[in-house]
Amino acid sequence: MASPTEAPGFDGTRHPSIARINDCWLEGANHGQDDREYAGRIELCAPHIPYLVRASRALTGRMTKYLFDQGVRQFVDLGSGIPTQRHLHEVAQALDPRCHVVYVDLDPAVVSDSREILAGNDQVAYLQADIRDRDLVLGEPAMRALIDFSEPVGLLAIETLLYLPDSADPGALVAAYADALPAGSFVGLSHCGEDSQLREGLDMFSRMFGQPPAVTLREREELEAFFTGLELVDPGVVPVLLWHPQTQDEVGRNPELAHMYAGLGRKR
Numbered sequence: 001m002a003s004p005t006e007a008p009g010f011d012g013t014r015h016p017s018i019a020r021i022n023d024c025w026l027e028g029a030n031h032g033q034d035d036r037e038y039a040g041r042i043e044l045c046a047p048h049i050p051y052l053v054r055a056s057r058a059l060t061g062r063m064t065k066y067l068f069d070q071g072v073r074q075f076v077d078l079g080s081g082i083p084t085q086r087h088l089h090e091v092a093q094a095l096d097p098r099c100h101v102v103y104v105d106l107d108p109a110v111v112s113d114s115r116e117i118l119a120g121n122d123q124v125a126y127l128q129a130d131i132r133d134r135d136l137v138l139g140e141p142a143m144r145a146l147i148d149f150s151e152p153v154g155l156l157a158i159e160t161l162l163y164l165p166d167s168a169d170p171g172a173l174v175a176a177y178a179d180a181l182p183a184g185s186f187v188g189l190s191h192c193g194e195d196s197q198l199r200e201g202l203d204m205f206s207r208m209f210g211q212p213p214a215v216t217l218r219e220r221e222e223l224e225a226f227f228t229g230l231e232l233v234d235p236g237v238v239p240v241l242l243w244h245p246q247t248q249d250e251v252g253r254n255p256e257l258a259h260m261y262a263g264l265g266r267k268r
């Protein structure tokens with residue numbers, strides 16, 4: 001099955017995919033020549049994308065640590081990409097090796113590579129599923145084996161919802177996931193906003209190389225609406241670099257220039 005997040009345009013046996021392209025920018029080891037070439041094309045058109053990818057991976061780490069400090073020991077990550085380079089389970093299990101993590105992604109090649117990477121780690125599972133089917137995702141035996149839905153869960157979707165068009169109603173999907181979680185659970189989201197630089201980059205990509213991967217950019221207020229019914233943790237939905245920054249270096253001089261927003265909601 002072809003993934004909608006496969007990047008079109010090459011004829012290799014393995015198509016470049018968003019997750020492996022991100023791996024290039026995160027300086028991981030799970031990508032190939034096609035992915036590097038495709039990453040180079042994106043960088044040519046939108047040179048700030050690698051910076052945003054690194055900023056969102058740092059956010060995953062900060063949210064994981066925050067949730068751990070709130071007592072959360074089990075995590076579900078929707079649209080995970082490759083589980084290396086300071087991804088969720090690495091951060092959580094460095095804090096407590098008993099943390100349980102379930103990753104979910106649609107892309108079959110990414111899932112098979114990820115399962116190899118995670119082999120031997122019995123507290124972590126990697127599901128191949130479309131996150132739009134909440135009941136299927138939450139009902140998977142591997143999910144049920146690792147996640148106890150009577151205890152608080154930290155559920156993250158970091159730079160994933162932008163792959164869902166408005167017709168998929170991502171707000172309703174977030175609400176449906178939140179509905180299935182017990183009180184005291186958290187939902188963490190990040191999302192690329194309308195950014196003239198990014199928009200121009202996507203247009204330039206179409207002119208130079210053909211169709212770019214389809215994404216829906218959403219403004220801060222739209223992301224905020226996805227938290228309806230949840231209690232937004234301070235400081236609310238903010239530019240990603242301003243969500244619980246840990247060092248001044250991570251914030252940089254113009255954090256508001258990163259048109260990527262993040263927030264964390266708590267279920268009462």
Ligand SMILES: C[S@@+](CC[C@H](N)C(=O)[O-])C[C@H]1O[C@@H](n2cnc3c(N)ncnc32)[C@H](O)[C@@H]1O
Pocket residue numbers: 003005018019022056057060078079080081082104105106107110129130131132157158159160163164
């Ligand atoms: C930009 S990557 C983000 C990966 C990771 N969350 C991170 O922060 O590095 C988006 C991921 O979402 C996955 N994805 C997109 N739509 C999906 C869907 N409907 N169901 C499951 N995974 C999906 C893609 O395959 C890709 O690996």
